[in-house]
Amino acid sequence: MSNQKMKIIKATNYQVEIGSILESSFSNVLSAFSGHKIIIIVDENTHDNCLDYLITSFNELERAEIVLLPTGETNKVMEVCFQVWQALTEYNVSRKDLIINLGGGMVSDMGGFIASVYKRGLKFINVPTSLLGMVDAAIGGKNGIDLEGYKNQLGTFSHPSHIFIDPVFLATLPGEEIFNGYAEMLKHALIQDKDLWLKIQKIHSENDLIQLDVIHSSVLIKTKIIDKDPLEGGLRKILNFGHTIGHALEGYQLNKRQISHGHAVALGMCAEAHISMKRKFISLEEFRDIEATITASFPMVSIELDEVPEIISFMYQDKKNHSGKILCSLLKGIGSAVYDIEINEAEIGEALLHLNLLANNPN
Secondary structure, eight states: OTTSOOEEEEOSSOEEEESOGGGSSHHHHHHTTTTSOEEEEEEHHHHHHTHHHHHHHOGGGTTOEEEEEOSSGGGOSHHHHHHHHHHHHHTTOOTTSEEEEEESHHHHHHHHHHHHHGGGOOEEEEEEOSHHIIIIITSSSEEEEEETTEEEEEEEEOOOSEEEEOGGGGGGSOHHHHHHHHHHHHHHHHHHOHHHHHHHTTOOOHHHHTOHHHHHHHHHHHHHHHHHOTTOSSGGGGGGTTHHHHHHHHHHHTTSSOOOHHHHHHHHHHHHHHHHHHTTSSOHHHHHHHHHHHHHHSOOOOOOGGGHHHHHHHHTTOTTOBTTBOEEEEESSTTOEEEEEEOOHHHHHHHHHHHHHHHHOOO
16 A cells, blocks of 8 residues: 555545554654553454554554453443543543543444543544545544443544545455445445546445545545534435434344444445335436345345344434434435435335345345
8 A cells, every 4th residue: 555645635624644653653642642642442352463563563552551451342332431531530630631542433432432531532543444534433523432222322523633544554454344344435435426426336345445545535525515514414424324214223233143333334324225215316227226236245034024123223222313213324326315304114114124135035
């Protein structure tokens, strides 16, 4: 990747640099915290696979304190946050100090939440190490933790000052993790950029997915949307396409047959595209195109009829809802989306059973 030119996106509240972190402004940013404490938050995976590379590459991190989070969505909870806040207090961390979140989506979500709440807010930097983190979780200032199985039920809006995206960290990931990020890349294309959809729907190689220009295209879509609507008052809600049903499936499966966030979003996009098609927002041909693209990379899951009401019950806790109505972002053609669309239990159930049909009759 080092022979690819650094790509920089300057957003309103933060800067994204895509390319080798060794050639980025990371060292200059760290130098500004000379004399202050630097805390690196990692999980067990990034502690073992990414931390040494970062520390040995930058002298400014020699005395950094390391905070280790347990791996897994089931640990993205308040109890773990309390333990980290207690550790920060014991380290005498002040509001002038810096937190670096080194990890995938969970570390970005949780580390940002921890930083934004402690002493009413510490400066933090995100260094995402998964493709999902690079194209989605590390960007946008949404920080959160789960509550009783409900995704990101507690959270804040607080942007990192910088985001450093270096594909070198992706070398440590299994292929399945790369495709978790692919789900969010497909989403960005479906809601905003038909040309990108036509390009990336044909990608089935992990190496092609992690090229700087492909990552840059996806990140650029998200940053532009967020700049127009940083607090999700309107337009930003289109980024939730696939997430109303996807989050419900992820939460429901948490203590059963766990599925990853990217996998859940892919299933959610297929189901919400089905609703879009039934409402004639998209054509049957467009739906079949979306369905074929998603099923080529993501396995469907069996959903029994008696599971549908419980999955729907998770949707009633979705943050986008109001007045007891389930609100959703749907497609209005490939490359376009609408938000705050009320969906009913009957069409949700039909979409979920369509996923079940795909799982049991893949051809």
